[in-house]
Amino acid sequence: MIRVLVVDDSAFMRKMITKFLTSNHEIAVAGTARNGEEALQKIKELRPDVVTLDMEMPVMNGKETLKRIMATDPLPVIMVSSLTQQGAEITIECLEHGAVDFVAKPSGSISIDLYKVRDIMIEKVLTAGRAKVKARPAPEPKPASDKKPVLMSGSRPVRSPAAKQLVCIGTSTGGPRALQRVLPKLPKTLKAPVFVVQHMPAGFTASLANRLNHLSEVTVKEAENGERAQDGWVYIAPGGKNMAVHLEQGELVISLDDRDTASRHKPSVDYLFSSLASLRDFEKIAVIMTGMGSDGTEGVKGLLTHAGGKVIAESAESSVVFGMPKAVINTGLADEIRHVDEIAAAIMTYMKKERA
Template sequence: MIRVLVVDDSAFMRNMITEFLTSNQQIAVAGTARNGEEALQKIEELRPDVVTLDIEMPVMDGKETLKNIMAKRSLPVIMVSSLTQRGADITIECLEIGAVDFVGKPSGSISFDLYKVREELIEKVLAAGRAKVNPASARLPKQAPLQTSAAKSGGRFIPSGASKQLVCIGTSTGGPKALQRVLPKLPRTLKAPVFVVQHMPAGFTASLANRLNHLSEVTVKEAEHGERAKAGWVYIAPGGKNMTVHLANGELVISLDDRDTGSRHKPSVDYLFNSLATLTGFEKIAVIMTGMGSDGTEGVKNLLRHSRGPVIAESEESCVVFGMPKAVINNGLADDVKHVDEIAAAIMTYTK
């Protein structure tokens, strides 16, 4: 049984979140709190397994409360955020500080339509109950790019001889912080474009891209429909959209759509990887990092079905949730299994 502390300044929201969570037999609500100060007291008293934490509260807001939680104990926290630009920016900061995941309130701080994210909230609390949390410092320092000579790889991959390369990354729960430990280590001289799918709803990926761009030597941006991909640039699929890449006049061109697919995720890792599989003349370096479920496994299979390319999976040791990489590893698809801090070096080993 996963015991949850629900923190929100609105009694209506506390009651609704409690009702949603207790509808699942694996979850019990241990208690509720109206603000951050009360939440910290309740954590000491009740010792919950997971905390759902509102961002906008009086007395002590969610961000400051999270900092206090991370300083004292390894406790999985799910942020509950309003869908505003300010809310998105603070949410990304909270994921850096150590929150496991977040859920967006559909219509502001008091959302009468919170039922729209009911299943998402339950799923994320269940995942958080199994998650590993590292109470690291709030912000990781900007790290110098790793040079190819410093990279080490134990993979069995043999280069395909393709004249060009691209990198594709798929991740979910814990992904924003994992990306922050990979992308800033890539040098601006990287001779391949990087395409990223991070499971995230609409309205948050622009904030994530801006934050990563600020920390990185490579240019990181939210992908736009119809733009030409450049080497040394990182393109993050917008939340709520699927991203594909195709060739036009010898250039890689990004397309976005909101088509429903076999995956319940939008953006979907499989959807991106499947579009890359049939591209000719490119060696594809695939990376699967922390996240629940198995999105990306079928896409990796498709990549390997059409053309040989190295596959890097994040190790269980560094994953917040060892789901997506585990599925790739268990299917015998990974050439390398790497701690998140070694993934950039592995990518540089494979790029020419």
């Protein structure tokens, strides 16, 4: 049984979240709290397994409460966020500070249509109940002077036609923090484009990309339909969209669509990897990191069946949820199993030193 503390300043929201969670026989609500200060006290008294934490509260808001939780006695926290741009940016910060995941309120701080995310909330609480959480400092951002401006697809530098490698990364629960441990360690001289699928709803991936771009030497952005990919840039699939990559006049071109996938995820790791399998002239370096389920496993099989490549899986030691990496490892297709802090170095060991 997973015991949950529900934290929200709205009595209506506390009641609705409690009702939804307790409809699942594996979840029990141990208690509720009206603000962050009360939540910290209830955590000491009740020792819950998981906390659902509202972002906007009086006395102590969700972000400050999360910081206190992670500094004193880390446990799985799911942020309950608004869909505004500011809400998305704060949510990404909270994921950096150690929140396991988040649920977006459909219509503001008091969402009478919260039932729309009922199943998602239950699934995330069940996943969080199995998650491993540790306090861990965030990396310092790179100096702003080292950064290239992020250009829109209409104004792109020319990509070297000699580049014959690409990197593809798939991740889910715990992924934003894992990406934060990997992408800032990639050099700006990286001779390959990087394509990332992070399971995340629409409205949040742009903030994730902007934050990672600020921390990294490589340029990180949310992918655009029709965009030409270039070396040293990282393209994150937009939430709610699938990303595929195809070859057009010698260049890698990104396409986005709304199709449903067998994995039920949108964006889907399998969908991206399947599109990359047809690019026979490119060597793929595939990375599967923390996340629930097995999205990416079929995609990895396709990559290796139709073209050459290397596969790196995150280790159980560093995975918040050892689902997606484990599924790949169990197929026997992983070339390396690495702690998240070693994944960037593992990627670079497979990069060609010179290009003809």
